[in-house]
Amino acid sequence: MVGKASRIACIGAGYVGLATSLCLAGAGFDVTCADRDAAKVASLSAGRCTLGEAGMAGMLRDALDAGRLRFTVSNAEAIAGSGMAFICVWTPQGPDGKADLSSLFAVARDIGANMAGRMDVVVKSTVPAGTARKVREAIVRAAPDAVRAYGLEVLSCPEFLRESSAIRDTLHPSRVVIGCDDDGAALRLRETMEAMVAPGTPFVMTGPESAETLKYAANAFLSMKVAFINEVAGYCEAVGADVRDVSRGLGMDDRIGPKFLAAGPGFSGGCFPKDLAALLHEGRSLGVPLMILEATAESNMAQRRRLAGKVATALGDPAAPPGSSLRGRLIAILGLSFKQGTGDMRDSVSLYFARELCARGASLSLFDPEASQKVGEFLGELMPSIKVCPDEYGAAAGADAVVILTDWPRFAAMDLGRLGAVMGRRLIFDYRNVLSGAEAAAEGFEYHGVGV
Numbered sequence: 250m251v252g253k254a255s256r257i258a259c260i261g262a263g264y265v266g267l268a269t270s271l272c273l274a275g276a277g278f279d280v281t282c283a284d285r286d287a288a289k290v291a292s293l294s295a296g297r298c299t300l301g302e303a304g305m306a307g308m309l310r311d312a313l314d315a316g317r318l319r320f321t322v323s324n325a326e327a328i329a330g331s332g333m334a335f336i337c338v339w340t341p342q343g344p345d346g347k348a349d350l351s352s353l354f355a356v357a358r359d360i361g362a363n364m365a366g367r368m369d370v371v372v373k374s375t376v377p378a379g380t381a382r383k384v385r386e387a388i389v390r391a392a393p394d395a396v397r398a399y400g401l402e403v404l405s406c407p408e409f410l411r412e413s414s415a416i417r418d419t420l421h422p423s424r425v426v427i428g429c430d431d432d433g434a435a436l437r438l439r440e441t442m443e444a445m446v447a448p449g450t451p452f453v454m455t456g457p458e459s460a461e462t463l464k465y466a467a468n469a470f471l472s473m474k475v476a477f478i479n480e481v482a483g484y485c486e487a488v489g490a491d492v493r494d495v496s497r498g499l500g501m502d503d504r505i506g507p508k509f510l511a512a513g514p515g516f517s518g519g520c521f522p523k524d525l526a527a528l529l530h531e532g533r534s535l536g537v538p539l540m541i542l543e544a545t546a547e548s549n550m551a552q553r554r555r556l557a558g559k560v561a562t563a564l565g566d567p568a569a570p571p572g573s574s575l576r577g578r579l580i581a582i583l584g585l586s587f588k589q590g591t592g593d594m595r596d597s598v599s600l601y602f603a604r605e606l607c608a609r610g611a612s613l614s615l616f617d618p619e620a621s622q623k624v625g626e627f628l629g630e631l632m633p634s635i636k637v638c639p640d641e642y643g644a645a646a647g648a649d650a651v652v653i654l655t656d657w658p659r660f661a662a663m664d665l666g667r668l669g670a671v672m673g674r675r676l677i678f679d680y681r682n683v684l685s686g687a688e689a690a691a692e693g694f695e696y697h698g699v700g701v
């Protein structure tokens with residue numbers, strides 16, 4: 250274990266970096282968390298949590314009060330004096346799907362320039378196989394003398410937390426994966442993680458390439474499961490079956506399991522699409538066939554196109570010129586975040602629907618309980634065809650259709666009588682299957698679910 254007297258640096262104060270920092274500080278470590286976003290650092294330093302994750306605000310206050318957690322905009326300050334540094338920066342999708350590792354390597358150079366003792370560098374960001382070794386090479390290039398004098402190991406420890414349960418998942422992970430060729434460094438990280446996670450948490454000790462691959466394989470498998478059930482949903486619609494019953498029965502088979510079998514608008518969000526794209530890029534560059542996963546990505550796009558197309562067909566004027574078939578139509582989109590429980594709109598399927606429907610001339614009224622304030626950032630280019638509303642009934646007012654894209658529980662609990670009364674036309678596309686089609690029909694709605 251890195252001694253509790255020795256400091257730990259976390260670089261990046263997003264979902265992964267903040268959850269890791271808070272949980273390490275909660276376990277008694279002395280943590281310095283660095284982020285280049287000065288507003289984020291100022292807010293966190295003042296005890297104002299930047300994420301709405303359950304448990305975070307209380308843990309932040311406790312860690313600051315106990316003096317075990319500091320925030321800084323200076324990576325140098327976090328690194329100097331630390332014996333272990335977790336890299337938790339974003340690794341977005343670059344051109345051709347390739348993972349853009351520029352932030353990660355910028356941090357590697359900062360580590361080289363500022364390490365002042367033996368350093369274990371832990372890559373938590375999701376990265377292609379071979380990256381931990383390249384991070385080591387980058388640090389050696391930046392600071393060969395420091396590496397020779399002090400010693401350096403770079404380990405892969407991929408993160409599996411889910412947004413909306415980031416703290417619970419960090420403290421109770423299904424497993425901790427540590428990839429490293431050096432037994433001493435692997436043991437130090439294992440003991441550090443064991444001090445943080447629930448007793449009995451299983452560990453997978455392996456080489457760095459296996460750890461890095463395991464993370465991509467996990468996200469790719471879950472993406473494939475979602476694409477699979479969505480194809481089954483299309484089949485259900487054609488034959489009069491109900492995909493919810495099919496999913497329920499499928500999930501009872503413990504070889505299959507019940508999770509990620511809800512039919513819907515397809516997987517989206519900050520991680521699954523970019524991680525699948527990065528893995529596909531790796532496969533193509535290495536000449537390794539990843540045919541199932543190529544089909545998964547294409548199937549997911551086809552699902553979006555199919556469901557957006559249903560809205561356009563129901564409301565559109567087929568004789569109108571391209572780009573204007575939905576002119577004069579107002580469509581309410583309920584749900585902007587990629588899933589319930591988070592305000593994260595990165596690569597959310599709602600962005601696709603909003604752009605598609607606007608491209609056909611529609612105006613949109615939008616509502617999301619957590620993400621509404623981010624509409625300008627993600628969809629600013631669609632102004633003035635879109636407006637943000639304070640609740641679902643406001644969004645539905647005068648609308649020709651409601652499209653539900655996020656599985657927020659409040660959408661399942663909507664008063665359909667009240668909703669229908671404010672709408673221009675009683676038409677619902679329930680693309681998360683949160684409502685009862687029979688109840689919607691009883692209120693006079695034309696109802697379209699997915700696979701039902």
Ligand SMILES: NC(=O)c1ccc[n+]([C@@H]2O[C@H](COP(=O)([O-])OP(=O)(O)OC[C@H]3O[C@@H](n4cnc5c(N)ncnc54)[C@H](O)[C@@H]3O)[C@@H](O)[C@H]2O)c1
Pocket residue numbers: 260261262263264265266283284285286289324337338339340352353355356373374375376408409410411412519520
């Ligand atoms: N969000 C998730 O659910 C999740 C789950 C598992 C793994 N991951 C992976 O973990 C990594 C981080 O994801 P996230 O969601 O926490 O990202 P995030 O965007 O929420 O946070 C990243 C933070 O890093 C900061 N940053 C970027 N470059 C920096 C630099 N050079 N120096 C200092 N700070 C810098 C940014 O300002 C940002 O606050 C990604 O690789 C992601 O794929 C994310």
